[in-house]
Amino acid sequence: MSDTAPTCGYIHAHEDTIRAVNERMPDEDTLCDLAELYKVFGDTTRIKILYALFESEMCVCDIASIINMTQSAVSHQLRILKANRLVRYRREGKTVFYALADDHVKSILGQGLEHIVE
């Protein structure tokens, strides 16, 4: 974060463009939430977990086995996914089953894929 905005000789953008940008720009809190959400998707382990859950709900141990990571690592990441409401869970005895929270996850990942294959 800086507090000094640089000024080049003159502003190229018209005043109404600048006003339009300021109108469209979400407020700081929303921007932070947005960035936070994308950060969650910005990790291979978490993406793998989500892809695994595409197929069906799964317990922590199965997820760990499928994506070849330790139970601890998976559990830590599930906490983050949970906190961002990308997965939900239900307990059944000693086992905790995780599932995708909603279809947003699929469509977000799908759109990302679209961009990189282009």
Add this chain to the structure above:
Amino acid sequence: MSDTAPTCGYIHAHEDTIRAVNERMPDEDTLCDLAELYKVFGDTTRIKILYALFESEMCVCDIASIINMTQSAVSHQLRILKANRLVRYRREGKTVFYALADDHVKSILGQGLEHIVE
């Protein structure tokens, strides 16, 4: 990355579920590219830059002024956006104008917003 997969007493997922997951799971390279793409969106400064460019193409200095960051910081981030083909640029004399590379950016950010306002 770990090399030891944990094993709980028994696997809950059926074999065909596991096979289905492995079929659906993109290969390691694609997963990395995906994560990489989302990492780019996972920063407030870069999101601000993209939102600014929603309105119109803009020179580095105008962007810096609008989002209140130094020219250097903006330039560094533009390099990352450029490398991930989220923005394109054209030079006009001393000035370099940046613009959104395509409409993917808008739809990706839109979908993110949808999730967090829900």
Add this chain to the structure above:
DNA sequence: ATAATATATGAACAAGTATTCATATATTGA
């Protein structure tokens, strides 16, 4: 109650990253 097991979590460490500062490059005009 005790043992066994599935999951969660705190602390530590390593790796990655965003900003700043100083400076380099590129372009224009005099």
Add this chain to the structure above:
DNA sequence: TCAATATATGAATACTTGTTCATATATTAT
């Protein structure tokens, strides 16, 4: 060619984050 200006970039620093290891919690069965 030289000065001015817009942008780019390398190095340093502070901060964030993912994994590991050890351990805690929760649940079940004996």
